[in-house]
Amino acid sequence: MLAFKRLLGLGGAVPAEGELDQSREKWVIEPVHVGVVARAKEFWRYRRILWFFAGRRIKERYESTTLGKFWLFARPLMPMFVSTVVFGNMLKMPSDGFPYFLFFLAGNSCWRIFDRSLFWSARSFDQNRALLKKVYFPRLIAPVSSVAPAVTEFGVLLGLLLAATVYYLVTDGKFYLRLSPALLLAPLAIVMVLFLAIATGLWMSVFVARHKDFQFSIRYFTQFWHYLTPVLYPLSAVPTTYELTKLHLTVNPRMLMQLNPLTAPVQLYKWALLGAGEFPGLTLVSSLAIMLIVFASGVWFFTRAEGASVDRL
Amino acid sequence: MDSLVVNGLGKCYILERESEGKGSRSFLKWLRSPLGGGDSESNTREFWALKDVSFRVEPGTILGVIGPNGAGKTTLLKILARVIMPTTGRVVGVGRVVSLLELGAGFDPDLPARDNILMNAAILGVSRHEAQRQIPEILEFAEVEQFINSPLRHYSSGMYLRLAFSVAIHMNPQILLADEILAVGDIAFQERCQQKVAEMGKAGLTVLFVSHDMDAILRTCNRVMWLHQGEIRRLGDPEDVVDEYQNAIWSQADIATSERGRRSNRLAEILSVRLVSASGKDIGGAPASEDVYVKIRFRTTKINLTVKCALDLSTKAQIIFRASDDTPRPLEEQGDYEALVRIPKNLLAELSYSVTVSCIFKRQNEDKEHPLVVYNALAFLAYATFVPDASPTARRLEKVGVLAPRLEWIVRKEEPVARV
Numbered sequence: 229m230l231a232f233k234r235l236l237g238l239g240g241a242v243p244a245e246g247e248l249d250q251s252r253e254k255w256v257i258e259p260v261h262v263g264v265v266a267r268a269k270e271f272w273r274y275r276r277i278l279w280f281f282a283g284r285r286i287k288e289r290y291e292s293t294t295l296g297k298f299w300l301f302a303r304p305l306m307p308m309f310v311s312t313v314v315f316g317n318m319l320k321m322p323s324d325g326f327p328y329f330l331f332f333l334a335g336n337s338c339w340r341i342f343d344r345s346l347f348w349s350a351r352s353f354d355q356n357r358a359l360l361k362k363v364y365f366p367r368l369i370a371p372v373s374s375v376a377p378a379v380t381e382f383g384v385l386l387g388l389l390l391a392a393t394v395y396y397l398v399t400d401g402k403f404y405l406r407l408s409p410a411l412l413l414a415p416l417a418i419v420m421v422l423f424l425a426i427a428t429g430l431w432m433s434v435f436v437a438r439h440k441d442f443q444f445s446i447r448y449f450t451q452f453w454h455y456l457t458p459v460l461y462p463l464s465a466v467p468t469t470y471e472l473t474k475l476h477l478t479v480n481p482r483m484l485m486q487l488n489p490l491t492a493p494v495q496l497y498k499w500a501l502l503g504a505g506e507f508p509g510l511t512l513v514s515s516l517a518i519m520l521i522v523f524a525s526g527v528w529f530f531t532r533a534e535g536a537s538v539d540r541l
Numbered sequence: 542m543d544s545l546v547v548n549g550l551g552k553c554y555i556l557e558r559e560s561e562g563k564g565s566r567s568f569l570k571w572l573r574s575p576l577g578g579g580d581s582e583s584n585t586r587e588f589w590a591l592k593d594v595s596f597r598v599e600p601g602t603i604l605g606v607i608g609p610n611g612a613g614k615t616t617l618l619k620i621l622a623r624v625i626m627p628t629t630g631r632v633v634g635v636g637r638v639v640s641l642l643e644l645g646a647g648f649d650p651d652l653p654a655r656d657n658i659l660m661n662a663a664i665l666g667v668s669r670h671e672a673q674r675q676i677p678e679i680l681e682f683a684e685v686e687q688f689i690n691s692p693l694r695h696y697s698s699g700m701y702l703r704l705a706f707s708v709a710i711h712m713n714p715q716i717l718l719a720d721e722i723l724a725v726g727d728i729a730f731q732e733r734c735q736q737k738v739a740e741m742g743k744a745g746l747t748v749l750f751v752s753h754d755m756d757a758i759l760r761t762c763n764r765v766m767w768l769h770q771g772e773i774r775r776l777g778d779p780e781d782v783v784d785e786y787q788n789a790i791w792s793q794a795d796i797a798t799s800e801r802g803r804r805s806n807r808l809a810e811i812l813s814v815r816l817v818s819a820s821g822k823d824i825g826g827a828p829a830s831e832d833v834y835v836k837i838r839f840r841t842t843k844i845n846l847t848v849k850c851a852l853d854l855s856t857k858a859q860i861i862f863r864a865s866d867d868t869p870r871p872l873e874e875q876g877d878y879e880a881l882v883r884i885p886k887n888l889l890a891e892l893s894y895s896v897t898v899s900c901i902f903k904r905q906n907e908d909k910e911h912p913l914v915v916y917n918a919l920a921f922l923a924y925a926t927f928v929p930d931a932s933p934t935a936r937r938l939e940k941v942g943v944l945a946p947r948l949e950w951i952v953r954k955e956e957p958v959a960r961v
Contacts, residue, residue: 254633254634256633257620257621257627257631257632258631258632259627259630273666274664274666276663277664280649358646359647360624362643362646362647363622363640363647363664364622535625535626539554539625539626
């Protein structure tokens with residue numbers, strides 16, 4: 229029971245030790261891992277640092293380049309056009325009846341914010357090395373603030389999306405943006421994606437800090453994940469039955485894809501923003517549950533390992 | 542009443558041996574390892590940077606922490622600053638802890654002073670309101686008011702330092718952790734820092750100050766802790782601890798390069814260390830063909846003392862020899878003395894040398910030694926006075942090594958020896 233309380237950070241009062249000045253706030257440093265709740269409280273107390281760190285992350289991303297802010301736009305946009313030409317024009321990928329560019333842009337902005345957030349938060353120990361070794365702040369701030377460049381990139385893509393809808397309004401006479409209360413669910417979808425990215429990033433940052441090998445493998449891991457997420461294609465293009473003839477087994481690939489916690493928010497975003505596809509429904513609940521589990525365990529794992537990780541820097 | 546209680550504090554690092562391969566059989570262990578699971582396998586080695594350190598500090602104490610490199614001084618400060626987690630033990634303290642482990646570690650060089658102050662305040666857990674109120678005072682103490690809007694990377698290192706220190710002390714700390722910082726910067730600012738620290742010490746501030754500069758330690762601290770290989774060797778009165786420490790490290794010359802010694806103690810003060818010629822004139826270089834002297838001038842403040850001086854000659858960060866006086870010399874009266882040691886001609890090579898000087902003072906009726914050590918008190922160049930012979934043979938026989946003694950050579954025909 230005591231161990232459980234400790235885990236949650238509800239440990240009892242500090243036992244009296246020596247004669248300490250009682251008028252001031254007392255603190256203890258011990259070789260025990262601080263509980264999750266205590267860490268969360270501390271995180272909240274220090275939340276102002278988050279903005280400073282986030283700003284710094286964005287700046288240092290582009291300041292050493294000659295073209296500077298140009299990259300902020302170029303990096304997310306260039307693959308957009310390439311993919312549109314390859315998958316939309318050449319391979320004629322289905323897109324729920326929307327222009328492929330718009331369809332892909334919506335899905336891809338979800339994916340990008342996930343992918344980039346995971347990428348940066350996984351490297352957060354290395355990125356904040358100088359500070360982590362010299363100054364104390366809640367270590368959770370490091371992976372969380374690292375998602376800032378991904379959020380700015382998302383902003384760029386969102387801007388492009390709005391511009392594209394205007395373009396289609398002029399050329400096709402159709403306004404694709406969904407002007408209904410459902411649009412309010414789009415930010416929620418993005419928050420979910422970001423949440424999952426941070427949750428996964430908490431795990432990965434510790435692994436990367438411990439073994440550089442993970443830094444390389446993350447790229448392949450996310451590439452694989454990318455194809456399992458309905459970004460390049462709509463979920464409706466995935467068949468519901470598939471015969472594994474050799475095993476005499478019938479599987480439902482679409483249902484399997486819905487086990488991917490990223491599927492539902494991406495689907496929700498496209499549905500809320502454009503009205504593309506269907507409302508994810510129950511799968512939203514299951515992916516929320518998975519996210520919460522990954523997040524809670526991630527925070528637990530991170531707080532357990534942060535001390536050892538800083539020692540290794 | 543204490544402001545800081547440290548109990549049995551220890552920090553263990555697991556060092557990995559490189560030779561062992563990362564085979565797949567250890568994959569599970571490999572995955573578990575971020576949790577710091579204790580693997581007792583033979584490819585790791587424990588290293589205790591800090592071992593069972595316990596002490597208490599009262600408010601107003603300025604505790605100097607001394608010890609050779611690797612003694613655990615910085616580890617101790619980092620644990621107290623929460624940067625690293627201890628392996629054993631417990632620390633209980635009261636009030637806000639502000640650390641100056643590295644100059645401007647929490648600063649962003651792209652932001653102006655104002656934003657940096659606010660960021661540091663956020664890192665230290667000071668409210669935005671309180672920080673904003675302090676900004677004018679911080680800038681004034683740091684003497685950077687006119688640069689408030691320029692980003693910190695345009696600051697000189699002196700301004701950086703002043704700002705860092707100023708931010709730290711204006712955040713209303715109850716405990717200040719300073720690593721070497723009170724001993725850098727220009728003299729005027731150093732004095733102001735030390736004055737400010739002393740002033741705040743009277744108001745109840747506790748300071749832990751790590752330094753290799755014994756003079757700064759003695760000027761600033763009212764207690765000194767000597768760490769040695771992660772353990773407390775001595776903790777007590779600054780004079781006593783520093784004396785003992787200097788005695789100990791003087792006997793281990795290899796540590797000395799990182800230390801800055803002390804020039805004065807309760808018995809005497811070293812005034813100057815000079816290189817002089819045989820006629821007593823100050824010289825900057827040593828001609829190889831003449832005797833030169835190292836002159837140590839010191840002033841005694843007590844009567845009936847004895848002194849034993851020693852000199853380390855080093856070049857290229859290596860001690861060549863230590864020459865010490867073999868008899869204690871009596872100093873009956875109080876006053877200024879000079880000690881001269883001759884460096885014979887035709888000994889030094891054409892190199893630059895540095896001299897470290899130590900004088901061990903004693904009262905005539907006591908055994909306790911009071912050493913003064915001045916590291917790298919003097920640097921000079923030795924030069925040859927004859928025109929070098931440019932022939933190929935001569936070049937091949939050019940001097941190598943760190944000394945160039947003129948030794949006597951005898952070449953003669955062997956006498957026939959009667960065979961038995």
